[in-house]
Amino acid sequence: MLKKMTPGNFNWFLHSMLFYHTRHVIAKQEEKASRIINTDGDGDGDGDDDDDYM
Amino acid sequence: MLCYLPLPLWIVLGFSFLPTTAALPEFSPFPDLTFLSFSKFIQTNFSANISLSTVLLMLFTMTENPNLLSLHARQQYSRGKGENISVVNSWIKSLSWAVLAKVDGSGSKLLHESDRYEGISEKLIVSTVAIKLDKLAQHLGLIIYNKKGHLKSALKPISYKAIEAVHIICPESYQCVTSGCGFRSLVQITRQRDIPLVTLVKNNTIHENVPVLTGRCSNCTTLYSADHERSPEINEENKFTNLYLNSAKYIKVGQSIWVDRLFSNAVVNAMYSFHASASAYMQFWNNSFGKTQQHAARQLSRRQIWQAFVQESIRTIAASADTELVVGDNLAIDEITKEAFLVLGENGVIRAADQHACSECTHDYIATTSDNTPTAHSAAVVGVDEDVEQPPQQATDSGSSSSSGSTDDGMDVDKAPVKMVVVDGTCFGPKHCAYENCSDDLINYRGGVFCAIHEQTHGAKCHVRNCDNEKIRGTQACQQHQQQWKKYVTQHKRQSASGFRRITQRPAENLPWISTNERTEQPHDEPIEEVEYKNYFSAPRFYCVETICAPCGVVIAWAKFPKAESPTNILAFLEKVFHTEESKPDYICIDKACQILRTALRNGSWERAWEKTTRFIVDAYHYINHREDDELCKKWCNPAPADGSAPNLVVEAKDKQGKSCFRRAFNTQASFDTYFI
Numbered sequence: 001m002l003k004k005m006t007p008g009n010f011n012w013f014l015h016s017m018l019f020y021h022t023r024h025v026i027a028k029q030e031e032k033a034s035r036i037i038n039t040d041g042d043g044d045g046d047g048d049d050d051d052d053y054m
Numbered sequence: 055m056l057c058y059l060p061l062p063l064w065i066v067l068g069f070s071f072l073p074t075t076a077a078l079p080e081f082s083p084f085p086d087l088t089f090l091s092f093s094k095f096i097q098t099n100f101s102a103n104i105s106l107s108t109v110l111l112m113l114f115t116m117t118e119n120p121n122l123l124s125l126h127a128r129q130q131y132s133r134g135k136g137e138n139i140s141v142v143n144s145w146i147k148s149l150s151w152a153v154l155a156k157v158d159g160s161g162s163k164l165l166h167e168s169d170r171y172e173g174i175s176e177k178l179i180v181s182t183v184a185i186k187l188d189k190l191a192q193h194l195g196l197i198i199y200n201k202k203g204h205l206k207s208a209l210k211p212i213s214y215k216a217i218e219a220v221h222i223i224c225p226e227s228y229q230c231v232t233s234g235c236g237f238r239s240l241v242q243i244t245r246q247r248d249i250p251l252v253t254l255v256k257n258n259t260i261h262e263n264v265p266v267l268t269g270r271c272s273n274c275t276t277l278y279s280a281d282h283e284r285s286p287e288i289n290e291e292n293k294f295t296n297l298y299l300n301s302a303k304y305i306k307v308g309q310s311i312w313v314d315r316l317f318s319n320a321v322v323n324a325m326y327s328f329h330a331s332a333s334a335y336m337q338f339w340n341n342s343f344g345k346t347q348q349h350a351a352r353q354l355s356r357r358q359i360w361q362a363f364v365q366e367s368i369r370t371i372a373a374s375a376d377t378e379l380v381v382g383d384n385l386a387i388d389e390i391t392k393e394a395f396l397v398l399g400e401n402g403v404i405r406a407a408d409q410h411a412c413s414e415c416t417h418d419y420i421a422t423t424s425d426n427t428p429t430a431h432s433a434a435v436v437g438v439d440e441d442v443e444q445p446p447q448q449a450t451d452s453g454s455s456s457s458s459g460s461t462d463d464g465m466d467v468d469k470a471p472v473k474m475v476v477v478d479g480t481c482f483g484p485k486h487c488a489y490e491n492c493s494d495d496l497i498n499y500r501g502g503v504f505c506a507i508h509e510q511t512h513g514a515k516c517h518v519r520n521c522d523n524e525k526i527r528g529t530q531a532c533q534q535h536q537q538q539w540k541k542y543v544t545q546h547k548r549q550s551a552s553g554f555r556r557i558t559q560r561p562a563e564n565l566p567w568i569s570t571n572e573r574t575e576q577p578h579d580e581p582i583e584e585v586e587y588k589n590y591f592s593a594p595r596f597y598c599v600e601t602i603c604a605p606c607g608v609v610i611a612w613a614k615f616p617k618a619e620s621p622t623n624i625l626a627f628l629e630k631v632f633h634t635e636e637s638k639p640d641y642i643c644i645d646k647a648c649q650i651l652r653t654a655l656r657n658g659s660w661e662r663a664w665e666k667t668t669r670f671i672v673d674a675y676h677y678i679n680h681r682e683d684d685e686l687c688k689k690w691c692n693p694a695p696a697d698g699s700a701p702n703l704v705v706e707a708k709d710k711q712g713k714s715c716f717r718r719a720f721n722t723q724a725s726f727d728t729y730f731i
Contacts, residue, residue, distance in 0.1 A: 002482065002484075003482065003484075006388060006496075006499045007485075007486065007495040007499075008388055008391045008395065008495065009391050010483070010484040011391070011392075011395040011399060012364070012367070012391035012392075012394050012395045013363075015371075015398075015399050015402065015404075015612070016322070016367035016370075016371065017326055018404050018601070018609045018612055019367075019370075019371055019374070019405070019406055020322065020323075020367075020370075021326065021607075021609055022404050022406040022407045022410075023374075023406045024326075025606060025608050026406065026410065026608060029414075029606065
């Protein structure tokens with residue numbers, strides 16, 4: 001697909017794809033980080049529950 | 055024989071050849087009753103305080119579930135022995151339970167005042183609402199039995215055509231936003247008979263004959279459309295600029311086709327995730343959505359898909375840069391992409407990656423001492439050479455290391471954390487001007503070989519190098535070089551191309567008609583000889599696209615290299631992207647880092663730009679193969695020295711058995727290559 005593009009279209013298409021790729025990678029990292037925070041939070045919650053049961 | 059067929063049979067045959075839409079489901083019309091009758095029914099059966107939204111919810115719940123209503127109705131009649139009649143059966147009770155769960159569990163918003171009393175059980179509420187829903191279904195005519203109790207047929211899906219909202223495409227701004235206009239109101243400028251009626255694709259549904267309205271400020275004469283604003287240029291008569299609105303709800307993608315942002319976003323995401331071309335997406339959309347809707351203009355074209363991609367990507371990238379793209383009036387789509395790259399492309403630097411830092415691409419600084427300067431003998435690599443001693447551990451406190459200010463092996467250690475980037479290239483690219491040392495865009499991409507300047511100076515001349523004769527009409531060579539031109543034409547025929555493709559796809563296949571051409575392979579870490587073409591019969595392609603990535607995969611910048619992935623080109627690219635000392639990474643991993651280091655030392659850029667801040671390292675594969683015979687590579691480019699000379703490239707970790715081990719601190723395989731494969 002890229003081989004058939006004019007230089008103007010090629011530049012813009014590639015730049016857009018790299019931009020979207022970067023945004024996806026960053027979004028995934030943020031999602032991963034928030035999941036870790038939530039898991040930690042849940043872990044604390046579980047701990048509290050355990051304390052209650054005890 | 056056919057001519058003897060009777061006329062009615064001819065008519066039947068004629069109709070059978072008409073295009074049909076067999077896959078389209080049949081629909082029943084929307085319930086046809088007066089509002090007064092419906093209103094009276096609601097007042098009689100439901101709470102006096104019932105809200106409009108709850109009434110509409112119930113109405114659409116009934117029209118959305120014809121299958122359930124058929125099942126319910128069938129159980130209300132007995133057709134055989136042992137078949138029990140159930141008026142309030144579990145089908146309608148399930149629907150009642152779902153409605154109550156969505157509206158109000160207690161039923162206080164639904165039940166009529168006469169049906170409510172203190173202590174009413176949940177079961178009774180469900181049954182009461184179920185009875186009301188059954189009555190509602192009968193009132194709406196959503197029944198499968200007639201008054202005599204005879205079965206008609208199962209209910210068909212209900213068509214919403216009759217209650218579709220009227221769509222109008224109009225400007226988003228309700229007043230003029232040009233400074234100095236004092237927020238004037240906008241005037242609708244088009245006469246009623248001239249208002250364009252277009253096709254709108256909204257939520258993947260085609261709406262036809264949608265009016266497009268344009269507003270104008272009577273003071274500054276700016277035209278406000280739904281997706282752009284057109285304003286006159288200051289001090290320029292009859293010249294206008296178009297500002298693409300990032301917040302546009304609908305985008306114009308064709309002369310009379312508009313799409314919503316859901317559509318344009320889907321195009322971009324398909325191109326990103328599936329590597330789909332505009333043509334492939336066109337086929338997908340037309341097959342999935344276009345053909346299933348009965349409309350005259352149900353097919354989208356490749357150009358409209360490409361337009362949707364360009365318009366959406368422009369708005370997304372402009373929004374991330376906190377700006378809006380302004381271009382000249384009446385530009386062709388190819389001109390718009392050029393302008394967009396000039397304004398928003400930032401020379402290949404990806405704005406989304408600006409100031410990016412994460413745990414994968416940065417680590418806390420570990421101080422080095424003079425004892426662990428790399429030596430010619432420290433060639434072992436962590437994670438590769440298993441029999442080496444583990445690297446000595448350093449203090450990991452970045453604060454203490456910074457305050458100590460020890461600048462071992464010339465590096466400025468007064469900054470933390472440690473960053474690395476990975477540089478890699480992929481061999482592909484568009485065509486460029488064939489003239490020597492010119493990589494400008496072709497003026498004609500379909501068969502042209504020169505840029506605008508060289509087309510003017512050399513377009514009419516013979517395309518053989520250093521020949522100034524006029525070319526013969528219909529060919530690209532003069533009389534003297536016709537032989538070369540004919541040879542070129544023969545070699546570049548379609549049949550020859552398929553032959554070459556076979557050779558490249560099956561290199562091991564040794565067939566008698568395939569010429570055996572012994573070639574020496576070019577190792578990636580050796581200087582590349584520049585190929586000089588003898589003629590300009592075809593336009594060459596850019597040699598490669600080089601990317602700078604963070605180890606986590608975030609792309610920092612990209613560039614096209616016209617002729618070679620040479621160390622000089624890479625150094626120039628790196629200096630352009632990391633132009634300040636603060637922006638420079640601590641480590642740059644490239645598969646030909648030793649070559650780059652050698653070139654940088656030779657041309658002075660090492661001392662000028664890199665020595666204080668950065669080290670060039672190679673990837674592990676390169677290092678294992680190259681450390682034996684290249685002293686500079688062995689000593690300075692080790693990606694993870696096992697002797698502790700570069701503690702920032704090694705981290706302590708646990709293996710599968712839970713034992714302490716050392717691993718490379720950064721992923722050196724990060725690149726965007728996989729996208730192009």
